[in-house]
Amino acid sequence: MGQRLDLSRFQAQGQESCFHGKHIQPQIYAGLNGSNWSLKDYEARGGYAALRKILGQDGGEGMTPDAVIADVKLSALRGRGGAGFPTGLKWSFMPRQFPGQKYLVCNSDEGEPGTCKDRDILLHNPHAVIEGMAIAAYAMGISVGYNYIHGEIFEAYERFEAALEEARAAGYLGRNIMGSSYSFQLHAHHGFGAYICGEETALLESLEGKKGQPRFKPPFPASYGLYGKPTTINNTETFAAVPWIIRHGGQAYLDVGKPNNGGTKIFSVVGDVNAPGNFEIPMGTPFSKLLELAGGVKGGALKAVIPGGSSAPVLPASIMMDITMDYDAIAKAGSMLGSGAVIVMNDTRCMVKSLLRLSYFYQHESCGQCTPCREGTGWLWRMVDRIERGQGRMEDLDLLNSVADNIQGRTICALGDAAAMPVRGMIKHFRDEFVHHIEHKTCVVPAYV
Numbered sequence: 001m002g003q004r005l006d007l008s009r010f011q012a013q014g015q016e017s018c019f020h021g022k023h024i025q026p027q028i029y030a031g032l033n034g035s036n037w038s039l040k041d042y043e044a045r046g047g048y049a050a051l052r053k054i055l056g057q058d059g060g061e062g063m064t065p066d067a068v069i070a071d072v073k074l075s076a077l078r079g080r081g082g083a084g085f086p087t088g089l090k091w092s093f094m095p096r097q098f099p100g101q102k103y104l105v106c107n108s109d110e111g112e113p114g115t116c117k118d119r120d121i122l123l124h125n126p127h128a129v130i131e132g133m134a135i136a137a138y139a140m141g142i143s144v145g146y147n148y149i150h151g152e153i154f155e156a157y158e159r160f161e162a163a164l165e166e167a168r169a170a171g172y173l174g175r176n177i178m179g180s181s182y183s184f185q186l187h188a189h190h191g192f193g194a195y196i197c198g199e200e201t202a203l204l205e206s207l208e209g210k211k212g213q214p215r216f217k218p219p220f221p222a223s224y225g226l227y228g229k230p231t232t233i234n235n236t237e238t239f240a241a242v243p244w245i246i247r248h249g250g251q252a253y254l255d256v257g258k259p260n261n262g263g264t265k266i267f268s269v270v271g272d273v274n275a276p277g278n279f280e281i282p283m284g285t286p287f288s289k290l291l292e293l294a295g296g297v298k299g300g301a302l303k304a305v306i307p308g309g310s311s312a313p314v315l316p317a318s319i320m321m322d323i324t325m326d327y328d329a330i331a332k333a334g335s336m337l338g339s340g341a342v343i344v345m346n347d348t349r350c351m352v353k354s355l356l357r358l359s360y361f362y363q364h365e366s367c368g369q370c371t372p373c374r375e376g377t378g379w380l381w382r383m384v385d386r387i388e389r390g391q392g393r394m395e396d397l398d399l400l401n402s403v404a405d406n407i408q409g410r411t412i413c414a415l416g417d418a419a420a421m422p423v424r425g426m427i428k429h430f431r432d433e434f435v436h437h438i439e440h441k442t443c444v445v446p447a448y449v
């Protein structure tokens, strides 16, 4: 068994902020100052104009559900929850003519290490999520929605509830919205902080009041979702992007980003930077620019970056400094944009210790349903632990890759892949540090703190 980790060494230092005025062409953060979250402030920023537009309450003709979906497809908005699936395409999977109840679910479980954007949206711009969900429900013929909010960010849950009350009172939610024939009821629900409940089918189980464990797929939620009914699930940031798209048009959103990667994205820049925080920037912005916005590297030279939350493979500085921040460029470089958490590591960081921390997280969060993940994540952690403590063997490096191979693609949900990918990435790019630990029983980085 591995030793217990002293987790305090990994606690974030410093104050993260999102009101630094360093966003580029912001859409979600536009006009926010930390206290103007309420309905009247949102309306003053043009809030609910998109909902008025689709319902024809602005003097216009309104938009058909098909036209809304077509605009979202044109925008090249991709899901901000991690997989980057095209949002308009997902919406078109909903069987709109299904005669029974259909559901819309917002995934605000935000548990990916390094990621802190959704809680900011809920706290500072909750009506953008409500309006985005109301538009999505209209497009898919859905009358009931839920927002599942991470249990450890209770303040965000309370804020969202307060915003729901305002929206209901103003007639933006409920029966016959703004006098139209369209009705949509939206409710908030808070979980209890399990990482696995962010996986969409585990979230649905949890929302139904059961143990939050992922379901076998297929069937996918579009046909068998909440209470067995057709369900569409999107991330908080995905919904918050929708009002801007409808107000300004899908083409305008696409033009802000780059082909296949429309709009802006909020990146949570954390780790060894001088000014950690959330930064909303156009898709396709160079990483070097994002690093500059976050105040540059703190405490040493740039060594590596995990560009998309802890599940994404690490990339060395030499690769990162040449890439742009969008789904396609990061995938081409061998990693993932994921949830958009950019974990910056300086050259005092030991990659063996960093992998130990990640492996600990995944073995702790495995729900235990399938053997490769339940057993394999523990094996990975214990092997990295013994290497870190100077008790590793050279053959452990191949064994680590072999265990990762036997997890990846062989599990019910992608947590298994998320545990395996960082291992492969670390050994691929920083093998010499693992070898040094095995041969010299100590870190290659002398000044590790």
Ligand SMILES: Cc1cc2nc3c(=O)[nH]c(=O)nc-3n(C[C@H](O)[C@H](O)[C@H](O)COP(=O)(O)O)c2cc1C
Binding pocket: 078, 079, 080, 081, 082, 083, 084, 085, 090, 107, 108, 109, 110, 111, 112, 195, 196, 197, 198, 199, 200, 201, 233, 234, 235, 236, 238, 413, 414, 415, 418
């Ligand atoms: C282990 C695991 C954890 C996840 N956690 C989250 C999460 O916290 N928030 C989220 O939006 N998506 C999370 N996802 C992705 C969701 O399953 C789903 O793809 C996403 O909510 C879909 O929304 P999108 O299309 O808008 O990205 C997770 C996936 C896995 C496998």
Ligand code: SF4
Binding pocket: 196, 213, 214, 365, 366, 367, 368, 369, 370, 371, 373, 374, 411, 412, 413, 414, 415, 416
């Ligand atoms: S991969 Fe892991 S977290 Fe996902 S269902 Fe299997 S055991 Fe549970």
